Amino acid sequence: MESIWSKTSDRVKRPLLDSDIQADVAVIGGGMAGILTAYQLEQSGMHAVVLEADRIGGGQTKNTTAKITSQHGMFCHTFVEKKGEETAEKYVQANQSAVEEYKRIVREEKIDCDLTEADAYVYSMDGEKLRQETEAAQKLGICASFETQIEIPVSCAGAVRFPDQAQFHPLKFIEALSEYLTVYEDTPVTDGDGNLIRTSCGSVRAEKIVFATHFPFINFPGIYFARMHQERSYVLALENAGTLNGMYIGDGKDTLSFRQYDKYILLGGQGHRTGENRKGGCYDRMGVSAERLYPGSNVAARWSAQDCMTSDGIPFIGQYAADRPDWYVATGFQKWGMSSSMVSAMLLRDMICWTCLRRRGSMMNETALTGDDAKEENYEDNTYYRRKNKRKIFKGCHSRIQQASEQVL
Numbered sequence: 220m221e222s223i224w225s226k227t228s229d230r231v232k233r234p235l236l237d238s239d240i241q242a243d244v245a246v247i248g249g250g251m252a253g254i255l256t257a258y259q260l261e262q263s264g265m266h267a268v269v270l271e272a273d274r275i276g277g278g279q280t281k282n283t284t285a286k287i288t289s290q291h292g293m294f295c296h297t298f299v300e301k302k303g304e305e306t307a308e309k310y311v312q313a314n315q316s317a318v319e320e321y322k323r324i325v326r327e328e329k330i331d332c333d334l335t336e337a338d339a340y341v342y343s344m345d346g347e348k349l350r351q352e353t354e355a356a357q358k359l360g361i362c363a364s365f366e367t368q369i370e371i372p373v374s375c376a377g378a379v380r381f382p383d384q385a386q387f388h389p390l391k392f393i394e395a396l397s398e399y400l401t402v403y404e405d406t407p408v409t410d411g412d413g414n415l416i417r418t419s420c421g422s423v424r425a426e427k428i429v430f431a432t433h434f435p436f437i438n439f440p441g442i443y444f445a446r447m448h449q450e451r452s453y454v455l456a457l458e459n460a461g462t463l464n465g466m467y468i469g470d471g472k473d474t475l476s477f478r479q480y481d482k483y484i485l486l487g488g489q490g491h492r493t494g495e496n497r498k499g500g501c502y503d504r505m506g507v508s509a510e511r512l513y514p515g516s517n518v519a520a521r522w523s524a525q526d527c528m529t530s531d532g533i534p535f536i537g538q539y540a541a542d543r544p545d546w547y548v549a550t551g552f553q554k555w556g557m558s559s560s561m562v563s564a565m566l567l568r569d570m571i572c573w574t575c576l577r578r579r580g581s582m583m584n585e586t587a588l589t590g591d592d593a594k595e596e597n598y599e600d601n602t603y604y605r606r607k608n609k610r611k612i613f614k615g616c617h618s619r620i621q622q623a624s625e626q627v628l
């Protein structure tokens with residue numbers, strides 16, 4: 220049941236933690252969210268260490284389909300209705316910035332991870348819904364269009380297209396990015412007490428601690444177990460199924476997902492709440508869909524993954540709980556964890572850098588934000604932070620921040 224990503228990547232083994240160490244930030248979890256957060260922090264001059272229970276990318280990230288897109292299904296219209304245009308715009312634009320940030324990192328760090336640009340499509344039988352969605356996406360600043368012809372063999376009235384999104388090989392990307400980082404593998408964190416976290420073989424004292432463990436494993440405070448549920452879905456890598464240019468997902472329940480990787484079409488589907496699959500047979504049903512859509516194709520790999528779902532469809536990114544000022548969390552990615560991991564990394568970098576700089580007062584140089592400009596939210600574009608004695612500088616992103624305990628974006 221190895222994913223196509225696990226089958227086609229070599230991962231270097233990292234050491235385990237075997238002493239008591241200190242760092243600016245301890246990032247718990249070496250999936251896409253943890254590695255990107257550590258990378259963004261290092262780029263801004265903070266020393267971050269990653270503590271991974273198993274191997275980096277070895278959690279849900281190794282089993283994703285790795286579409287990088289701000290199109291999170293058919294969501295713009297309902298999002299505007301439920302949360303208002305301002306919140307919806309922030310959400311979409313944060314995710315669109317994340318798509319661009321992946322492209323920038325891959326380009327500037329010259330990472331060989333098979334990243335290609337591709338348009339993202341959500342298809343539906345409901346033409347009116349597609350029209351509404353296209354208009355809503357356009358209002359939120361996306362160059363969306365309504366397409367009546369698409370290249371996958373499904374019945375539909377058309378699809379909403381988001382141009383210039385991306386797809387990649389997630390494990391090749393994570394492996395390359397980790398070369399810049401201090402990573403300890405086979406190092407499960409067992410508990411945390413203020414600024415100290417413990418493993419069975421050593422501890423880390425850090426100014427800030429980020430829980431990027433997919434599911435936040437400390438139940439109190441936070442009570443994330445009561446605020447999210449898990450959903451699982453299944454993926455087949457199909458050979459002899461032709462090729463696709465775009466990335467696709469259907470609207471509604473029992474929907475299918477499509478993208479190309481190398482000579483394979485990755486077909487995803489059969490989503491269900493984790494634990495509610497008494498009948499089983501999801502791979503068999505995926506096989507039936509594959510045979511119907513791509514007769515004569517064969518299954519080169521198959522796997523499944525699960526993700527954390529929040530009640531209102533918005534991830535938790537920010538402070539872990541009101542009474543843990545130095546703890547942060549990134550979770551609840553709703554099966555859109557590639558862009559959401561990058562959004563988390565950028566938001567947490569800004570939150571952590573800002574509070575550390577404020578605490579360290581003297582380390583803010585004259586070009587950094589001061590006073591009212593930067594008080595709590597809305598870091599303007601073109602602001603720069605620099606840490607003393609470090610050469611790296613980062614450019615602040617447009618981020619509006621709330622605490623995770625109130626939900627973010």
Ligand SMILES: Cc1cc2nc3c(=O)[nH]c(=O)nc-3n(C[C@H](O)[C@H](O)[C@H](O)COP(=O)(O)OP(=O)(O)OC[C@H]3O[C@@H](n4cnc5c(N)ncnc54)[C@H](O)[C@@H]3O)c2cc1C
Pocket residue numbers: 247248249250251252253270271272273274275276277278279280281282283284285286287288406407408409431432433436450451452453454487523524525526549550552553554555556557558559560
């Ligand atoms: C079938 C499927 C397809 C998907 N396709 C897409 C897609 O195309 N595009 C997209 O954007 N999203 C997609 N997603 C969602 C995406 O894959 C996930 O949201 C994302 O991989 C989650 O990354 P993460 O870093 O939060 O979690 P993980 O990758 O699970 O990383 C968490 C890490 O924390 C470690 N850990 C846990 N506890 C501890 C501890 N106590 N101490 C130390 N380490 C610990 C784990 O070992 C793990 O490595 C998909 C999801 C599913 C289910």
